Amino acid sequence: MTRPVLFDYWRSSASYRVRIALNLLGVAHDTVAVDLLKGAQRDADNRARNPQGLVPSLEIDGSVLTQSLAIIEYLHETREGSALLPATAFERQRVRAISHAIAMEIHPVCNLNVVAHAVKLMGGGDAEKIDWMQTFITKGLTAVEQMLSDGKAGTFCHGNAPTMADLCLVPQLYNARRWGVDLTAMPRMVEIDAACNQIEAFAAAHPDRIGPPAD
Incomplete structure (x- = not known):
């Protein structure tokens, strides 16, 4: 094959x-x-x-x-x-809800093409771009932090094994740090991210391990 x-x-x-x-x-x-x-x-x-x-x-x-x-x-x-999605329909719904909150709510408005166009329409520059990113990433992650504090999470977003939700969370936190987002009020999320990055499958996928394309 x-x-x-x-x-x-x-x-x-x-x-x-x-x-x-x-x-x-x-x-x-x-x-x-x-x-x-x-x-x-x-x-x-x-x-x-x-x-x-x-x-x-x-x-x-x-x-x-x-x-x-x-x-x-x-x-x-x-x-x-x-085990990227759990066994029961209710659990799968929860994992999908967390995943979608990141991939379908935060990610689209923070896409670089979208942000560049919005900043251009505003007549702004780098400061406005950073403000946009920090505003919408913070707003979205604050909601995700609440979703993760419902008592159903374990070591990871859902239980004690990584699921699709963790696959969405870790890259989003990488972006949050890249844009200087204050994560102080999101301790649950930071703990989950740290647990994920102890796993080689996550660490090997990190942008710093991949690096930019060769010229």
Whole structure:
């Protein structure tokens, strides 16, 4: 069978999620960098894989998959022994709710293309960009912190094994720190992030371990 190929970018939150999933499930794969800073996501080759002109795309099992959460759910459904989603419908709903709060609420408004356009319309610059990021990341993560304080979390976002929710949380906290967000009021989240990053599958997917594409 052809070895899977992940088309990603080192600092892409969505790509980061999928890297963790592949590592946790022990899916050996190759990686092809799509350099977002050079606009490679808009090239014909990438658009053929991903009509949205985004990353990641995962070539696996004879198909090309897009959208990080859909990819993660596919991997969960097709790889034996996966615990990325829990066993019961109620638990799966909770994991999906936390995942969506990050990937569908925080991430879209903090996408660099969205922010750059908004700042341009405001006639702003770097200060306005940082303010935007800090405002919306803080607002979103404050809500997630409350979701994680409902008594149903364990060592991780849901119980004592990483799930899709943790795969969303860790990249978002990486971005939060990158933009100088104050996480003091989010101790539960910080604890979970630290526990995740003790696991090699998470550590190996970290942008600092991947690094930018070679020139």
